[in-house]
Amino acid sequence: MTASVTVLATALPEAQPAPVTRDSRPLRLITCGSVDDGKSTLIGRLLWDTKAVKEDQAATLRRESSGKQNDLGLPDFALLLDGLQAEREQGITIDVAYRYFSSEKRSFIVADTPGHEQYTRNMATGASTADLAVLLVDARAGLLEQTRRHATIASLMGIKQFVLAVNKIDLTNYDRAGFEAISNEFRTLALSLGVRQVTAIPMSALKGENVVYSGDAVMPWYDGPTLVEALELATLRSAQTTGFRLPVQRVSRPGESFRGYQGTVAGGAVKPGDGVAILPSGQIANVKQIVTFDLVRNAAVAGDAITLVLDRQVDVSRGDMIVSLDSQPQTGLAFDAQIVALQPDGIQPGKRYWLKSGSRRQRVVVQPVSQLDLKSGKWNHADTLPMNAIGKVHLAFDETAIFDPYEQNRATGAFILIDPDTNNTVAGGMVTAKRSDLGALNANDGRVILSLPADLAEQLMATELLASRRDEVETRRITNAAARDLFDGLDG
Numbered sequence: 001m002t003a004s005v006t007v008l009a010t011a012l013p014e015a016q017p018a019p020v021t022r023d024s025r026p027l028r029l030i031t032c033g034s035v036d037d038g039k040s041t042l043i044g045r046l047l048w049d050t051k052a053v054k055e056d057q058a059a060t061l062r063r064e065s066s067g068k069q070n071d072l073g074l075p076d077f078a079l080l081l082d083g084l085q086a087e088r089e090q091g092i093t094i095d096v097a098y099r100y101f102s103s104e105k106r107s108f109i110v111a112d113t114p115g116h117e118q119y120t121r122n123m124a125t126g127a128s129t130a131d132l133a134v135l136l137v138d139a140r141a142g143l144l145e146q147t148r149r150h151a152t153i154a155s156l157m158g159i160k161q162f163v164l165a166v167n168k169i170d171l172t173n174y175d176r177a178g179f180e181a182i183s184n185e186f187r188t189l190a191l192s193l194g195v196r197q198v199t200a201i202p203m204s205a206l207k208g209e210n211v212v213y214s215g216d217a218v219m220p221w222y223d224g225p226t227l228v229e230a231l232e233l234a235t236l237r238s239a240q241t242t243g244f245r246l247p248v249q250r251v252s253r254p255g256e257s258f259r260g261y262q263g264t265v266a267g268g269a270v271k272p273g274d275g276v277a278i279l280p281s282g283q284i285a286n287v288k289q290i291v292t293f294d295l296v297r298n299a300a301v302a303g304d305a306i307t308l309v310l311d312r313q314v315d316v317s318r319g320d321m322i323v324s325l326d327s328q329p330q331t332g333l334a335f336d337a338q339i340v341a342l343q344p345d346g347i348q349p350g351k352r353y354w355l356k357s358g359s360r361r362q363r364v365v366v367q368p369v370s371q372l373d374l375k376s377g378k379w380n381h382a383d384t385l386p387m388n389a390i391g392k393v394h395l396a397f398d399e400t401a402i403f404d405p406y407e408q409n410r411a412t413g414a415f416i417l418i419d420p421d422t423n424n425t426v427a428g429g430m431v432t433a434k435r436s437d438l439g440a441l442n443a444n445d446g447r448v449i450l451s452l453p454a455d456l457a458e459q460l461m462a463t464e465l466l467a468s469r470r471d472e473v474e475t476r477r478i479t480n481a482a483a484r485d486l487f488d489g490l491d492g
């Protein structure tokens with residue numbers, strides 16, 4: 001494997017979004033499963049049967065499948081997703097790519113997360129924007145620990161609707177009892193995670209039974225929906241409950257008289273005349289103008305990329321957040337969070353990481369408190385968190401941090417942790433609450449840079465510099481990634 005460059009942005013979509021036939025936003029879903037459960041085959045089958053595959057792709061599929069067809073003589077639908085594999089082989093790791101398809105009633109965006117090694121991380125990236133999770137299991141194997149982990153992460157990230165796809169049912173001779181046993185076990189798990197909306201569907205992704213077309217002929221005992229019918233019935237995640245949020249990406253000063261603050265609205269709405277506060281400084285101003293790339297607008301909502309002009313001179317820089325006066329996020333030096341550890345080193349207590357949330361990046365000390373036992377669903381005391389662990393932690397900052405609880409706003413409540421030594425993303429997390437005091441965990445205690453020998457201090461500075469450059473690269477990519485803008489724009 002040759003992953004040398006990590007692109008945190010989304011991959012460019014290969015196809016334009018399917019036309020929205022009704023006045024509804026597309027439903028976003030993620031698929032999760034263990035290796036070989038048939039995830040690629042299922043997504044391929046969905047694209048194929050909903051006719052989201054372009055003719056040239058279809059021709060390639062027929063050609064490439066010939067000669068290496070499976071026992072059933074069907075094309076290898078997983079080949080439809082091979083574009084990502086090719087990118088991986090060029091040394092580029094792409095966390096999530098989005099595929100678009102639609103039925104007569106609705107359009108959908110499925111987050112496709114390639115690769116197994118970093119699966120949990122990829123999954124967490126996809127889950128943060130999804131309305132629904134499709135959890136795949138192999139009908140012969142039933143629920144695995146991996147299924148439990150994925151279901152847990154999906155629920156932690158706020159997904160409240162699951163479809164359990166009991167795949168490869170053709171290989172169990174369409175065994176009804178086996179299907180029901182797996183469904184019941186999964187319902188118990190989902191309930192323990194607080195997820196009540198579960199649809200279990202017996203299916204064969206390979207043969208296309210109960211995916212888009214009914215599997216009646218072979219499973220007359222099943223009278224529930226096909227996968228697409230279940231997706232058509234699903235509800236969109238409810239709107240965020242916070243006020244206006246604009247994480248400032250850039251301050252624009254094209255001339256003496258104009259100063260605008262640019263970013264993508266991460267919550268709520270804004271219109272000229274609204275009172276806003278600039279955090280963390282707490283300065284106050286009114287909105288004078290809202291400008292998009294070619295228009296002056298009379299309002300902007302979450303998902304809009306805007307330039308905001310204020311009615312007075314204030315001091316604003318990248319990483320600040322402009323928010324509505326009457327509904328502000330929480331600011332402070334200590335927060336509680338839940339994280340998923342993503343690297344072999346896990347999370348070390350007392351170590352200083354970079355925390356990145358929106359356009360803001362700051363130093364943080366992470367103190368693990370407990371780890372989730374996936375089998376029992378209990379939180380056990382923990383001082384460290386190994387790779388893949390889901391844990392509760394305390395975060396301690398040495399400069400004011402700004403968050404909404406993730407429950408209220410996924411954009412301003414989510415973050416990643418970066419190891420300053422390696423620049424690896426070591427965790428993804430969600431803020432659950434503000435803490436009233438730092439207790440024993442004062443991040444300033446970790447601020448020993450002044451007492452370090454000069455050469456070591458210099459090294460540390462160099463690391464910081466490197467990290468900040470990396471930050472720029474990342475931001476540029478994200479800005480350039482038409483996919484993300486497009487994707488976010490669909491929400492507007």
Ligand SMILES: Nc1nc2c(ncn2[C@@H]2O[C@H](COP(=O)(O)OP(=O)(O)OP(=O)(O)O)[C@@H](O)[C@H]2O)c(=O)[nH]1
Pocket residue numbers: 033034035036037038039040041042070078115116167168169170171203204205206207
């Ligand atoms: N019989 C049968 N085989 C299936 C079905 N779905 C997938 N397969 C086969 O199972 C194997 C694995 O399928 P993939 O779609 O590659 O599985 P995956 O989970 O995406 O695996 P990775 O891409 O390795 O993560 C392939 O040989 C598929 O043809 C099914 O419903 N029935």
